[in-house]
Amino acid sequence: MLLQGKRAMITGASRGIGKAIAMEFAREGADIILHYYENSKDTTITLKDEAESVAADIRALGRDVHLIGFDIGDRDDIDAKIKTMLKEVTPDVLVNNAGITKDNLVMRMKPEQWDDVINVNLSGSFFLTKALVRPMLRSAGSIIFVASVIGQMGNAGQVNYAASKAGVIGMAKSLARELGSKKVRCNAIAPGFIETEMTAAMAPEAKARLLELVPLKEAGTPDDIAKAALFLASDMSRYITGEVLKVNGGMYM
Template sequence: MGKLQDKIAVVTGAGRGIGKAIAEAFAAEGAKVAVISRTEANAQSAADAINATHPGAAKAYALDVADGAACAEVGKQILADFDHVDILVNNAGVTKDGLLLRMSEADWDAVLDTNLKGAFNMVKAVQRSILKQKGARIINISSVIGLIGNAGQANYAASKAGLIGFTKSLAKEYAGRGVTANVIAPGFIATDMTGVLDEKIKAAILEKIPLGDFGQADDIAATAAFLASAEARYITGQVIAVDGGMVM
């Protein structure tokens, strides 16, 4: 029996990459997973992949988490389909990089609305159920960029840093109900985006990582599975950097 047997998990941004790996890891540990992605095609593809290995473990939902009203409606649908929610993982995120001198208000708003307000929207959508569940978990996926900043990513860094403050506040508000809230801050993770980087850029990045390698989506998923489990019952309000030692 898995660590998350019979738990109901909601994972946003689960159509690919880190979110998909987290959803797969949760299903492998016995959870039922609401797989959320912006597009129906991505959500369904990820859910189908999970169900191929763990029949009936996943259900797909198309949702733009920046839309509060849509989050409320999908939250109702998830509760109708699964009865309750034990675990919420806010992973959905976008980037619209550019130096602040040239950054448009639209690019600022788009990143903050998805990365930060999206987490707020999802918590609001399922919090009443989460607060009723013994040992419920909220896990927000930030970034090392939220800890150290990065030129050309003021909007992304602000959103990811904001997620940390948001999580710490949730941890304090929900502790009385036995609900934990924690942050995972991934470093450079091997994804489709890093795969197209020039070799010189890759080498420059690797020089900043003491372990000398890019992380894998499964590294983040394993951390999320631990934080979601009963073993992590006494951990709340924390930021866990999974970054090969990049931020110390």
């Protein structure tokens, strides 16, 4: 097993790509810190039930699970919850997966659509990573950012999302340079078009147009991303840092 004896924290792991990564890591021997979306200011926003169900599946594999809920867009909440968490568990692997889209053409984009996407996708990944970097120096760990093909090639109607994901790629490379001497590796995964609830809302014509760009002529699955994350989390990639692994069926080369 590739992650035996490791503890991995995955954000937004109650569904979609994050859930697939958590399950894959658990199958490979890792104990899991399972983050889900909870909003301390608006208590109607909690995905705890969803997360509990994933946690039960992981425990059934014989792994330990630590559940933690916070809003990745709220830096005070991040700091408070991580401080408490670190009294009990410290991750060796961090996967910054949680993310959102709020699409609009630039002329119609509302300031809050820009702010929300940058705040969750870019600033959230930054503040969580910052809160965990020091304790993670103790183990030769691995930090993975889930970016997007859109951060590499751009997309009409997604300036906010593309900027956030291009930012995440720059952050991964800079961190790789900062933390290399401590043997903490930092990489990004740039998924292409993956079937999840995030893409389920797209119009069928928009999906068909995107698939035309994909040489493999099919959408990817959350498990395709989970396999890439496993590679980057494990010693299989011990000499790889600052890399952006495209998992996009050839959509962008």
